[in-house]
Amino acid sequence: xxxxxxxxxxxxxxxxxxxxxxxxxxxxxxxxxxxxxxxxxxxxxxxxxxxxxxxxxxxxxxxxxxxxxxxxxxxxxxxxxxxxxxxxxxxxxxxxxxxxxxxxxxxxxxxxxxxxxxxxxxxxxxxxxxxxxxxxxxxxxxxxxxxxxxxxxxxxxxxxxxxxxxxxxxxxxxxxxxxxxxxxxxxxxxxxxxxxxxxxxxxxxxxxxxxxxxxxxxxxxxxxxxxx
Numbered sequence: 001x002x003x004x005x006x007x008x009x010x011x012x013x014x015x016x017x018x019x020x021x022x023x024x025x026x027x028x029x030x031x032x033x034x035x036x037x038x039x040x041x042x043x044x045x046x047x048x049x050x051x052x053x054x055x056x057x058x059x060x061x062x063x064x065x066x067x068x069x070x071x072x073x074x075x076x077x078x079x080x081x082x083x084x085x086x087x088x089x090x091x092x093x094x095x096x097x098x099x100x101x102x103x104x105x106x107x108x109x110x111x112x113x114x115x116x117x118x119x120x121x122x123x124x125x126x127x128x129x130x131x132x133x134x135x136x137x138x139x140x141x142x143x144x145x146x147x148x149x150x151x152x153x154x155x156x157x158x159x160x161x162x163x164x165x166x167x168x169x170x171x172x173x174x175x176x177x178x179x180x181x182x183x184x185x186x187x188x189x190x191x192x193x194x195x196x197x198x199x200x201x202x203x204x205x206x207x208x209x210x211x212x213x214x215x216x217x218x219x220x221x222x223x224x225x226x227x228x
Contacts, residue, residue: 182207 018026022029043049054068055061063071180188180195183203197203 041048052065053061054065056071058061082156181203182195184206187193
């Protein structure tokens with residue numbers, strides 16, 4: 001005697017050669033059966049009408065709905081960024097300030113200057129002319145770069161980790177007017193480096209070997225063309 005099929009037992013789909021219409025009817029029938037079975041299911045099992053459970057992302061503990069959305073809104077709020085003038089901003093600010101001071105000093109001067117104007121005379125004296133055989137004897141006066149009293153919220157810059165002093169030290173080569181020892185990277189002294197060589201002499205030895213190599217090459221070339 002054949003066993004009766006249980007009403008809840010899911011019928012196996014047709015196999016073999018079937019048409020597209022039969023395939024669509026089979027899918028629609030399966031969806032209706034699944035939907036009806038979900039409706040007849042106990043709410044405690046299906047979770048129908050149950051309230052959502054909110055949990056803390058870090059600890060996994062259950063929290064209330066208000067606490068969940070409160071923590072979510074905190075993440076969306078971006079921290080206030082401190083606007084600082086770094087690098088190019090500071091340079092542009094100094095250039096604008098220098099330009100403003102230059103215009104302030106020029107506006108009170110007469111439009112036409114005579115040959116006896118002392119400022120014009122000093123400017124012509126300090127000018128370096130190409131081809132002048134005495135150019136190497138002229139030592140142009142070097143002026144220290146002016147430092148603005150307000151360098152872009154220095155207190156905020158210190159809070160963000162910028163601890164480099166912006167004042168030119170008294171022992172800097174800029175104020176002394178002396179030449180600085182060369183280095184292989186071509187770094188010139190400025191506000192952040194006073195030009196004092198605090199190395200172990202590696203740069204000095206490097207340039208000495210370079211000069212010796214060039215001198216040896218020149219001497220070898222002279223010997224090679226001596227009999228020509």
